[in-house]
Amino acid sequence: MTRRPPADDFDNSQLKVGPPADHAAGPLAVAHSLGQLHDQMGVVRATRTMLKINQKKGFDCPGCAWPEGKERHAAEFCENGAKAVAEEATERRITPDFFARHPISDLSWRSGYWLGQQGRLTSPMLLDRDAESYRPISWDDAFALIAEELAALDSPDQAAFYTSGRTSNEAAFAYQLFARKLGTNNLPDCSNMCHESSGVALTETIGIGKGSVSLEDIHDADLIVIAGQNPGTNHPRMLSALEKAKHAGAKIVSVNPLPEAGLIRFLNPQKPSGVVGRGTTLSDLFLQIRLNGDLALFQAAGKRLLERDAADRAAGGPGLLDEEFIAEHCHGFEEYRAHVAALDDATVAEATGLEPAQIEELVDLLAASERTVVCWAMGLTQHHNSVPTIREAVNLLLLRGNIGRPGAGVCPVRGHSNVQGDRTMGIYEKPSAEFLDAMAREFDFAPPREHGYDTVEAIRAMRDGDVKVFFALGGNFVAATPDTEVTEAAMRSCSLTVHVSTKLNRSHVVHGQRALILPTLGRTEIDEQAGREQFVSVEDSMSAVHASRGHLAPAGPELLSEVAIISRLGAAVLGDEDGMWAGFASDYDTVRDRISRVIPGFEEFNTRIRDLDGFVLPHGPRDERQFPTTTGKANFTANELAVLQVPAGHLLLQTVRSHDQYNTTIYGLDDRYRGIRKGRRVVFVNPDDLIELGVADGAMVDLVGVPDQPGGAARRAESFRVVAYSTARGCAAAYFPETNVLVPLDSTAAGSNTPTSKSVVVRLEPRG
Ligand SMILES: Nc1nc2c(c(=O)[nH]1)N[C@H]1C(S)=C(S)[C@@H](COP(=O)(O)OP(=O)(O)OC[C@H]3O[C@@H](n4cnc5c(=O)[nH]c(N)nc54)[C@H](O)[C@@H]3O)O[C@H]1N2
Numbered sequence: 001m002t003r004r005p006p007a008d009d010f011d012n013s014q015l016k017v018g019p020p021a022d023h024a025a026g027p028l029a030v031a032h033s034l035g036q037l038h039d040q041m042g043v044v045r046a047t048r049t050m051l052k053i054n055q056k057k058g059f060d061c062p063g064c065a066w067p068e069g070k071e072r073h074a075a076e077f078c079e080n081g082a083k084a085v086a087e088e089a090t091e092r093r094i095t096p097d098f099f100a101r102h103p104i105s106d107l108s109w110r111s112g113y114w115l116g117q118q119g120r121l122t123s124p125m126l127l128d129r130d131a132e133s134y135r136p137i138s139w140d141d142a143f144a145l146i147a148e149e150l151a152a153l154d155s156p157d158q159a160a161f162y163t164s165g166r167t168s169n170e171a172a173f174a175y176q177l178f179a180r181k182l183g184t185n186n187l188p189d190c191s192n193m194c195h196e197s198s199g200v201a202l203t204e205t206i207g208i209g210k211g212s213v214s215l216e217d218i219h220d221a222d223l224i225v226i227a228g229q230n231p232g233t234n235h236p237r238m239l240s241a242l243e244k245a246k247h248a249g250a251k252i253v254s255v256n257p258l259p260e261a262g263l264i265r266f267l268n269p270q271k272p273s274g275v276v277g278r279g280t281t282l283s284d285l286f287l288q289i290r291l292n293g294d295l296a297l298f299q300a301a302g303k304r305l306l307e308r309d310a311a312d313r314a315a316g317g318p319g320l321l322d323e324e325f326i327a328e329h330c331h332g333f334e335e336y337r338a339h340v341a342a343l344d345d346a347t348v349a350e351a352t353g354l355e356p357a358q359i360e361e362l363v364d365l366l367a368a369s370e371r372t373v374v375c376w377a378m379g380l381t382q383h384h385n386s387v388p389t390i391r392e393a394v395n396l397l398l399l400r401g402n403i404g405r406p407g408a409g410v411c412p413v414r415g416h417s418n419v420q421g422d423r424t425m426g427i428y429e430k431p432s433a434e435f436l437d438a439m440a441r442e443f444d445f446a447p448p449r450e451h452g453y454d455t456v457e458a459i460r461a462m463r464d465g466d467v468k469v470f471f472a473l474g475g476n477f478v479a480a481t482p483d484t485e486v487t488e489a490a491m492r493s494c495s496l497t498v499h500v501s502t503k504l505n506r507s508h509v510v511h512g513q514r515a516l517i518l519p520t521l522g523r524t525e526i527d528e529q530a531g532r533e534q535f536v537s538v539e540d541s542m543s544a545v546h547a548s549r550g551h552l553a554p555a556g557p558e559l560l561s562e563v564a565i566i567s568r569l570g571a572a573v574l575g576d577e578d579g580m581w582a583g584f585a586s587d588y589d590t591v592r593d594r595i596s597r598v599i600p601g602f603e604e605f606n607t608r609i610r611d612l613d614g615f616v617l618p619h620g621p622r623d624e625r626q627f628p629t630t631t632g633k634a635n636f637t638a639n640e641l642a643v644l645q646v647p648a649g650h651l652l653l654q655t656v657r658s659h660d661q662y663n664t665t666i667y668g669l670d671d672r673y674r675g676i677r678k679g680r681r682v683v684f685v686n687p688d689d690l691i692e693l694g695v696a697d698g699a700m701v702d703l704v705g706v707p708d709q710p711g712g713a714a715r716r717a718e719s720f721r722v723v724a725y726s727t728a729r730g731c732a733a734a735y736f737p738e739t740n741v742l743v744p745l746d747s748t749a750a751g752s753n754t755p756t757s758k759s760v761v762v763r764l765e766p767r768g
């Protein structure tokens, strides 16, 4: 199963490896973002744009889902938000003649970086059967072609409708309505590869799959545990919140196999001290945990808290548990207590790679804190045991009543800027009966009840010929998903692939028998329909909904908004007798009216969204300690601990983001905080592991997986430079999407079906 990646991805000739940074942000970050912006946008346009980002009358940063808070800075953005904006608001354009000059045979060998650098897509394009190049097509013909392909299916379930998390609430709602009216729940989304494990674990334990804290809770916390997250790169604005908490006396614990710069020290570029001073030291405790060891860590910490509680009570003290909370609001405590009592310390040591004294330090902090928040991201969600790991984080919080009170709670830090909103809008392959009932009432139809395909299931279905039409509202499906060879073949076997996109990417050049590119407006652009400026809405990681308005002229006259594209698709495929779709396209208020009648928490949507602060959605556990679980209480759970065994001579590889990428969008070839410049094909390995494996720092290796069957072919990613680096023993790290070829399609998290992108077993094979 060898796959050569696009040719220019291999170029490591300029690669420079230096020492990692010991802090994040600061003046250099500002210089970097301005450089990128001026390069892509010119000075005037860049400055005008940056003054609107995350402002109350401006647009929501397309970077991440971290909330803005009520008081905004003049510059409410970060280095990486600026890069995300530059990527979208670039003045470079791809016009139809670009495709004439670059046939598919050329484009399919270009790197993702090169494709993205070509500029904004401006015209709808069709790649016809057996054609060598994309050619222009009118919007009407494009919609007619999709209608024809959908009509040719034996069943609507032979189509799949993917969403990436930048899609607005309005577009997402119209899109899921379209799919369900067509007759399918095949609505896979990027969340399936992202925070699905959080959603599943939180729904089971607290009754709602969303975080329970606000920005103020972060500021007010005594203790913030950050596990499996690299905010310095992926949520830089979070560092300002951590700094604020820190100045108010909070302690911060970082749990990570890598010592990420952003969690060590932070120079706030928005404060004078950040420009001249040494900044704020963020982490009080760094636990360099083995990949996949968090379940064991949380369980061990819970066990020790219980032991200390018992000891304290025996000595006449008040104990450490919040007994009242546990008695009144929790279920399953005794089972949990019995389960962790049997936990074996040797297994914990093996799973975590940590000394008992290190775990004791965490327990000291947990015991001393009256208000604890646990934050996490992909380091917890992309493992086999992700769902029980997150359940275990909840156990730890429940013990001391840390849910539903100020300064405390669960904080899954979302990725894409509206990924949480898309799910709220019904982008979900497993919709609840209540949601479908509400849709049925509002739109007077019988929505399909059978669950649809998630991302991994959709790939299997395409591979097996069960899905023939693949439609994507944003994203870069073939590059973001696991098992690249399998996925690319699956995509190629479709009769039609359609991508609503802002930028060219690999999913446009690995295509079905026919393929469409439908260019769309981005967040930064003015969206005018029927002579009136429209706005859209988004929901951040803390359930706050607010409006987003672009202010730049669209990248080209032919672009349609996502809402317009879905509405015209709806009319072309399903007809529009009552004018609903036409109404959606010309006035987004009509979409919001529908949302207000279908989705709880959106009552009076059109009025409340016009409040510049937006509004916060209800959240039972956070607001009133109401836990809408099957037991009606917050559930303690007993989770089996199994240590992930890695065969001799192998390492556990995590696939991560560099500082210069947004998922599959590569902004540049540096990873400044980790000391890497001008190259991406590197693998970070602990120096002691290198000695044991007999591989030198700087050596060139292939990363080779473990065959699915004994004697079978192994997955392989070629040509990586070994970088000796501080990471937990037995662990390695390399960037995705280059390493997605190594992630087996069938290797997914139990309960959420999320690909296990953070625990891939590999060996390093030196290149001759
Ligand atoms: N600039 C920028 N911003 C982004 C993105 C981007 O690509 N670029 N992507 C967006 C999206 S969609 C998302 S989901 C988020 C992703 O945000 P992150 O989750 O921060 O992204 P990753 O690079 O995957 O980093 C995972 C972190 O978890 C650690 N880790 C890995 N495995 C384990 C483990 O087993 N245990 C523990 N304790 N730690 C572990 C890694 O060392 C790393 O620090 O960021 C969003 N924001």
Ligand SMILES: Nc1nc2c(c(=O)[nH]1)N[C@H]1C(S)=C(S)[C@@H](COP(=O)(O)OP(=O)(O)OC[C@H]3O[C@@H](n4cnc5c(=O)[nH]c(N)nc54)[C@H](O)[C@@H]3O)O[C@H]1N2
Binding pocket: 163, 164, 165, 166, 167, 190, 191, 193, 194, 195, 378, 382, 415, 416, 473, 474, 475, 476, 477, 480, 481, 482, 500, 501, 502, 503, 504, 505, 520, 521, 522, 523, 562, 655, 656, 657, 662, 663, 664, 665, 736, 737, 739, 740, 743, 757
């Ligand atoms: N190995 C490995 N794989 C991973 C991960 C990992 O950590 N390791 N992380 C996973 C995660 S957390 C996620 S969220 C997924 C991401 O998966 P996706 O969301 O599918 O991928 P992106 O790279 O974010 O999508 C980028 C493309 O979106 C389009 N785009 C950008 N802005 C807009 C817009 O406003 N509208 C429209 N219509 N299109 C737009 C552009 O054409 C761009 O090329 O990847 C997953 N894959």
Ligand SMILES: [Mo]
Binding pocket: 190, 193, 194, 195, 414, 415, 416
């Ligand atoms: Mo994500």
